Amino acid sequence: MIKLLTGGGFGDAAMSIGKLYSKDAPFNHPLEFNLTHVEVGNTLLPAISDFYKTQGIKANVFEIDNWDVKETIRSKYDYYLGTHWSENNIGDESSWEINPFPPLIYDKVETGTVVNVSSGRRDKFRGFTKEEIIQLDNQYNNLIFIGKSNDEFFNRYNFNNNNLVNKTTVKQLVDVVCSCDVYIGFAGFALFLAGLANKDIYGFRDAGDGWEYRVHPSWRVNQVKGIQDIV
Numbered sequence: 001m002i003k004l005l006t007g008g009g010f011g012d013a014a015m016s017i018g019k020l021y022s023k024d025a026p027f028n029h030p031l032e033f034n035l036t037h038v039e040v041g042n043t044l045l046p047a048i049s050d051f052y053k054t055q056g057i058k059a060n061v062f063e064i065d066n067w068d069v070k071e072t073i074r075s076k077y078d079y080y081l082g083t084h085w086s087e088n089n090i091g092d093e094s095s096w097e098i099n100p101f102p103p104l105i106y107d108k109v110e111t112g113t114v115v116n117v118s119s120g121r122r123d124k125f126r127g128f129t130k131e132e133i134i135q136l137d138n139q140y141n142n143l144i145f146i147g148k149s150n151d152e153f154f155n156r157y158n159f160n161n162n163n164l165v166n167k168t169t170v171k172q173l174v175d176v177v178c179s180c181d182v183y184i185g186f187a188g189f190a191l192f193l194a195g196l197a198n199k200d201i202y203g204f205r206d207a208g209d210g211w212e213y214r215v216h217p218s219w220r221v222n223q224v225k226g227i228q229d230i231v
Contacts, residue, residue, distance in 0.1 A: 002027055002034070003076065004020070005038070005073070005079070005080050006038075011119075035058070039064070084214060085214060101198050106175050106197075113181060113184065115146070119185060120209070128227075133153075145164060147190070149165055174193065184201075202224050
């Protein structure tokens with residue numbers, strides 16, 4: 001059985017799927033493999049584990065104290081996947097280019113345009129202001145707002161469109177994003193998943209989001225600076 005190692009946060013898990021199903025990977029599919037995903041910190045571990053389950057992958061997901069530990073355990077694995085779109089996992093061990101459109105597993109659901117209200121870790125927040133959320137909600141129909149937030153605004157505000165913020169399981173999130181017509185949001189798990197699912201994307205860049213390393217050139221991403229640029 002092939003032993004594979006990867007690591008990082010929720011968005012890194014999506015990118016690892018692209019690596020796993022790449023035509024340039026040094027192994028063929030279908031195959032039996034053991035996938036291990038390591039992360040510094042434990043807050044994202046349940047979501048990462050649940051995502052791999054949606055894709056039919058039994059992954060060993062666990063916390064490590066620091067990224068030096070990953071290098072220490074690397075010799076126990078046959079291959080390292082990595083989480084950047086090219087073979088050069090910037091600042092990390094090289095591997096191979098992702099499959100930009102891997103065979104994702106999801107259930108088709110009725111949806112429209114998905115707006116992800118925020119991305120990134122709590123200390124690296126990327127997202128829309130309340131005013132921008134209200135403007136989008138009033139300007140467009142057939143929107144589905146998704147994501148996580150501790151802001152009571154999402155409980156108090158009376159949405160015209162469908163508000164699923166803090167209301168989806170990981171499987172439901174995967175189903176909604178992979179079924180949507182258009183995706184709007186910042187770099188992170190849901191945008192990477194929308195790219196892998198070959199969706200039309202309006203993407204907002206932010207400092208330190210790793211855009212150039214994560215967004216594959218083949219993805220249908222319209223880079224925009226503000227919601228006024230969404231057509």
